[in-house]
Amino acid sequence: MLNLDSIVQRNPNIFAAEADRDLVMVSIPNGFYYSLSDVAREIWEAIESPKKISLLIDDLAATYHIDRPSCTEQTLSFLDDLLAEGLLEVRDGPIS
Secondary structure (H helix, E strand, O other), rough: OOOOEEEEEEOOOEEEEEEEEEEEEEOOOEEEEEOOOOHHHHHHHHHOEEEHHHHHHHHHHHHHHOOHOOOOOOOOHHHHHHOOOEEEEEOOOOOO
């Protein structure tokens, strides 16, 4: 289960391209397409390289002027969904 100390990175085997204002991704292993916009797209772009979830939430809460508990809940929920779909990798240890 993800927590604020987890270090996450998007799965490098997921291909993404812009389509209008959305980001469309395809997972070759599971054969599904995904579309992201707005905050979800920003999170996807932020985790191109390994990022500690607490730092990601700090950035999002400041950018969108949202209270930290709500931001934490929504971000963890979204990242859990990405993980369940195989779109996210979780790393242990410090960010290099």
